[in-house]
Amino acid sequence: MYAIVEINGQQFKAEAGKKMFVHHIQDAENGATVEFDKVLLVDKDGTITVGAPTVEGAKVVCQIVSNLVKGDKVIVFHKKRRKGYRKRNGHRQQFTEVTITEVVA
16 A cells, blocks of 8 residues: 655655655654655556545555755756856755655545
8 A cells, every 4th residue: 555645846756664765844843753645646456546635534544754965965056168167056955854654545
């Protein structure tokens, strides 16, 4: 059984026992339980239920493993040729690591 759930503007495939890195969740503590109710699709043993826009009564229950995890550094480099313009900038995205405990549908 799995579900497609929207978390902080991104869609994820959620299965019980799976670990995911989602965009940083504000005011979340390690070990806390979080429920996401924007479930867009549920597959229950081959029976697919598509929401319009969400599935009624479906939710994904997660436990927060680590509140703040930094992703890999991404280098942003701008250059205009023959002008002497070069600009280098780096960015590390902040994530929250969650473990899905159950999918309720």
